Amino acid sequence: MMALIHNPEVLFLDEPTLGLDPQARRAIWEYIVRLKGEKTILLTTHYMDEADFLADRIGIMDEGKIAALGTSTELKISMLEKHTMIIYAWNLTQRVINEMRSRYAEVEVTNGTMAITDKQLDFKEIVDRLHSSGAVVRSAYIKEPTLDDVFLHITGKELRE
Numbered sequence: 001m002m003a004l005i006h007n008p009e010v011l012f013l014d015e016p017t018l019g020l021d022p023q024a025r026r027a028i029w030e031y032i033v034r035l036k037g038e039k040t041i042l043l044t045t046h047y048m049d050e051a052d053f054l055a056d057r058i059g060i061m062d063e064g065k066i067a068a069l070g071t072s073t074e075l076k077i078s079m080l081e082k083h084t085m086i087i088y089a090w091n092l093t094q095r096v097i098n099e100m101r102s103r104y105a106e107v108e109v110t111n112g113t114m115a116i117t118d119k120q121l122d123f124k125e126i127v128d129r130l131h132s133s134g135a136v137v138r139s140a141y142i143k144e145p146t147l148d149d150v151f152l153h154i155t156g157k158e159l160r161e
Contacts (some may be wrong), residue, residue, distance in 0.1 A: 007093065008039070009039060009040060009080075010039065010040045010041075010042065010141065011035065011039050011040070011042070012039045012042050012043060012045045013032070013042070013044070014044045015044055015045055015046070016028055016032070016043065016045075017029070017045070017047065017050060018046075019051070023145050024032070025050075029050070029053060029054060032054055033054065036054075036056075041099055048146065048147035048148045048150075049147070049153055051072070052072050052146075052147050053070065056071065056157065057069065057070065057071060058070065058071070058072055058147070059076060060075070060151055060154050062154060062155045067154045067155065068150065068154050072147060075150045076144070076145045076146070076147070076149075076150060077148055078150065079144065079145035079153060080145065081119065082105070082117050082118060082119055083117065083118065083120070083121045083142055083143075084112065084115055084116065084117040084142070084143040085115070085116045085117075085121050085123065085126060085141070085142050085143070086114075086115055086140065086141055086142075087113070087114040087115075087116070087126070087127075087130065087137060087139075087140040088112060088113055088136065088138045088139045088140070089112060089113075089114060089130060089135045089136055089137045089138060089140075090112060090136040091134055091135050091136055092109060092114060092130075092135050093133060093134065095133065095134070096129070096130060096133035096134075096135060097109055097114070099129070099133070100116060100126075100129075101113070104116045104117070104118040104121075105117055105118040105119070105128055106118070114135065115143075121142065122154060123140070123142065126140075127140055138143070
């Protein structure tokens with residue numbers, strides 16, 4: 001890390017792990033974590049997991065402006081206006097899929113995986129409904145929002161020029 005030769009108080013790191021293999025990336029992360037106690041670090045990254053792991057505060061940029069700023073937890077909590085339940089099941093009939101679509105804001109089904117998103121989800125009620133329809137639920141969980149979710153929510157899901 002050439003940036004450390006003159007021992008600066010503030011360290012600017014622009015995409016420090018871009019193009020690195022997982023081992024080298026992890027080694028850089030560990031080094032940055034050690035430096036955090038000694039220096040102020042400003043880091044840019046396109047890797048949300050990297051920001052989540054390394055940053056005390058995160059700014060999300062959109063079209064050159066800061067669109068959101070906060071801790072990882074604060075940014076994720078801002079996404080909790082809707083919840084998503086992921087269900088892995090066999091025998092998801094079109095009838096039960098249609099029933100779920102009539103009850104909840106968003107229902108996506110792909111290869112035995114159902115994702116239900118709405119403002120309020122009753123975990124037990126959904127699993128019971130699926131069971132009573134003949135579906136075999138292998139596992140189900142409420143998906144916690146990630147920084148990727150936050151980024152896509154703030155900047156939009158469509159690829160822009």
